[in-house]
Amino acid sequence: MTMKYLPGVSTLKLEAAKCIGCGMCAKVCPHAVFWIEARKAVITDVDLCMECGACAGNCPTEALSVKKGVGCAQAVRMGFLRGTEPDCGCGDGSSCC
Amino acid sequence: MQQRAQKILMPFRTAAAPAAAFEPVSSEYLPADRLAAWKARWGINRMAYKVKPGLYALGEPTAASPVFASANYKLSFDALRTSLKGFSSWLLVLDTKGINVWCAAGKGTFGTLELARSIREAGLEKLVSHRSITLPQLGAPGVSAHRVKAYTGFSVNYGPVRAEDLPEFLRQGGKATAEMRRVRFNFPDRIVLAPVQFVYFGKYFVPAAALLYLAGLKADAALTAAALLAGSVLVPALLPWLPGRAFAIKSAAAGLAAIAVLAPFLPFDPYQLGARLFIYAAAASFVGLDFTGASTYTSLSGVRKEMRLAMPAQALSVLAGLAALAARRFL
Structure with a gap:
């Protein structure tokens, strides 16, 4: 199935100047958002990004940034009710993940 | 973060690593495992699926055998050990509070610090002659490979997304294909x-x-049950074919479809049925919106955007339906 969610919302940013082309982002991304071209990472389609944060956390030069989070309505609701960041509360018998 | 980690971890660097203690584990998938997986999927006693964190020996591993990390959730650990049939290896189970790899990585419990701590606690550097550990790719949101290397000396190699691809991954010398x-x-x-x-x-x-x-x-009563089934079963089943990108819209469509199927059997005139469409489609939409959390591709920014519109729309839809029914009764 097509794995595209809402367009134009992802917070993923790539600072090409900092990129050393190591390819870690392409390796860890579960949606093949990155492509390495001429020793630089390139974002192929940012709308495929689910903001899991794997790329940014594994980028050794901090060329990538993304506001990492879980795309889970229950987590957003819980966060809103508790006044915290979205937290799925997995482990409290919730249904998510 | 890095400084804090150094402070926590550095004392162990010089202290003698404890003698490696590990438990043997089998790669067999038994009927009891199947039953546990089934119960977990139905949410029965869901916190009962914790595996004891620590080091496990699969087959007869030696100092040269590969090391694989996993979460202490039974379904994650079972997927790993049963996929490695015939490969003697070390399995390092992190304490993720009984949560699967991907969700734990999102929370950070399957993370850099826990991995570094587990590597030390297991005495891995004395146990194996190499300095490499294979992680499930979906552990990557919680782990910084370069930090793990700095803290422990071990290189993180991200394996495939699915444990079932591990044999092929190993045959290709620790390389995953784009598909994996x-x-x-x-x-x-x-x-x-x-x-x-x-x-x-x-x-x-x-x-x-x-x-x-x-x-x-x-x-x-029947329509309430239909809204539940539409949001929780039809949405997962028909997700790619339901209209729109937003889960609230897909789920409202599933709800409308379910009501349409029931309509010939309902004792309502068009007005009464129309009012109920607003109520029960909104209910299905509310249920189905939560499937964003189970999906593998929704982002937090997207869910936030969707909810800002969907939650008021669902509430208004229910109120409009109830108002229409009340108006009919009292006017």
Whole structure:
């Protein structure tokens, strides 16, 4: 199935100047958002990004940034009710993940 | 973060690593494992699926054998050990509080610090002659490979997304194909997630339907059950074919479809049925919106955007339906 969610919302940013082309982002991304071209990472389609944060956390030069989070309505609701960041509360018998 | 980690971890660097203690484990998938997986999928006693964190020996591993990390959730650990049939290896189970790899990585419990701590606690540097550990790719949101290397000396090699691809990954010398690196969300992946959604919302919808039934509103009881089934089962089953990108819209469509199927059997005139479309499609939309959390591709920014519109729309839709029914009664 097509794995595209809402367009134009992802917070993923790539600072090409900092990129050393190591390819870690392409390796860890579960949606093949990155492509390495001429020793630089390139974002192929940012709308495929689910903001899991794997790329940014594994980028050794901090060329990538993304506001990492879980795309889970229950987590957003819980966060809103508790006044915290979205937290799925997995482990409290919730249904998510 | 880095400084704090150094402070926590550095003392262990010089202290003698404890003698490696490990437990043997089998790669067999037994009927008891199948039963546990089934119960977990239905949300029965879901916190009972913790595996003891620590080091396990699969087969007869030596100092040269590979090391694989996993979460202390039974379904994650079972996927790993049963995929490694015939490969003697070390399995390092992190304490992720009984949560699967991907969700734990999102929370950070399957993370850099826990991995570094586990490597030290297991005495891995004395146990193996190499300095490499293979992680499930979906552990990457919680782990910084370069930090793990700095803290422990071990290189993180990200394996495939699915444990079932490990034998092929190992045959290719620890390299994953592009296909192994992508998550999927095909029908089998989606439908196994339906029961837990159904059970979770069933806690509210089943008693509501029972009350409506007892109050003599049999058709409304049926529609309540239909909204539950639409949001928790039809949405996972039909996700790619439901219209729109937003889950609230897909789920409202599933709700409308379910009501349309029931319509010929309902004792309502078009006005009464129309009012109920607003109520029960909104209910299905609310249930189905939560499937974003089970999906493999929704982002937090997207869910936030969707909810800002969907939650008021769902509430208004229910109110409009109820108002229409009340107006008919009193006017």
